[in-house]
Amino acid sequence: QQQVKQSPQSLIVQKGGIPIINCAYENTAFDYFPWYQQFPGKGPALLIAIRPDVSEKKEGRFTISFNKSAKQFSLHIMDSQPGDSATYFCAATPMITGKLIFGQGTTLQVKP
Amino acid sequence: DAGVIQSPRHEVTEMGQEVTLRCKPISGHDYLFWYRQTMMRGLELLIYFNNNVPIDDSGMPEDRFSAKMPNASFSTLKIQPSEPRDSAVYFCASSLAEVRGRKGYTFGSGTRLTVV
Numbered sequence: 001q002q003q004v005k006q007s008p009q010s011l012i013v014q015k016g017g018i019p020i021i022n023c024a025y026e027n028t029a030f031d032y033f034p035w036y037q038q039f040p041g042k043g044p045a046l047l048i049a050i051r052p053d054v055s056e057k058k059e060g061r062f063t064i065s066f067n068k069s070a071k072q073f074s075l076h077i078m079d080s081q082p083g084d085s086a087t088y089f090c091a092a093t094p095m096i097t098g099k100l101i102f103g104q105g106t107t108l109q110v111k112p
Numbered sequence: 113d114a115g116v117i118q119s120p121r122h123e124v125t126e127m128g129q130e131v132t133l134r135c136k137p138i139s140g141h142d143y144l145f146w147y148r149q150t151m152m153r154g155l156e157l158l159i160y161f162n163n164n165v166p167i168d169d170s171g172m173p174e175d176r177f178s179a180k181m182p183n184a185s186f187s188t189l190k191i192q193p194s195e196p197r198d199s200a201v202y203f204c205a206s207s208l209a210e211v212r213g214r215k216g217y218t219f220g221s222g223t224r225l226t227v228v
Binding site: 032034036041042043044045046049051089095097098099100101102103104105 | 116143145147154155157160162167168203205207209212213215216217218219220221222
């Protein structure tokens with residue numbers, strides 16, 4: 001019930017490609033779904049987040065798609081750049097508790 | 113704001129020794145979280161506090177681990193005695209509940225612990 005399952009574990013795309021990272025959850029109490037980006041030697045940093053009352057959110061080149069009935073959400077990176085190479089984590093929490101649970105992470109490499 | 117500050121950045125210690133990791137959250141934040149990151153297990157939530165009170169410590173691996181938050185600006189995670197399997201990067205994060213939906217959780221740069 002507490003788990004967030006993320007796939008794939010790693011991803012390699014060419015510059016300009018659109019990597020897609022998928023996450024699934026079971027706990028229906030989750031109502032806040034952020035994505036974090038982590039560079040080597042740094043802590044995770046908030047990239048974009050969505051609440052379950054919307055099906056899509058865009059911020060710049062990053063888009064979250066959310067399917068409440070399937071309990072799945074995904075991150076799309078448009079026009080990916082080598083600087084996007086990092087580890088991406090999906091996460092989920094019930095806002096009332098704030099207990100943030102992370103997926104296993106996806107290591108993305110964008111080749112020039 | 114300087115962000116979430118963790119110390120030390122790196123710690124190498126011998127098995128059996130006591131290790132203390134420190135965290136200063138962002139001023140005004142009311143939640144503080146301790147996470148452990150390893151290749152095998154990813155980012156695991158160990159414990160979190162609300163207004164300095166521990167709310168959920170179900171992620172603390174065993175009695176060798178303890179965490180305290182004596183005031184709103186300081187928290188410690190202690191491992192005693194340390195074991196090689198405790199080697200990991202430990203992150204502290206803080207958040208403000210009323211803006212969590214917009215600003216999320218802010219992480220420190222982590223403490224890389226190596227137990228030899």
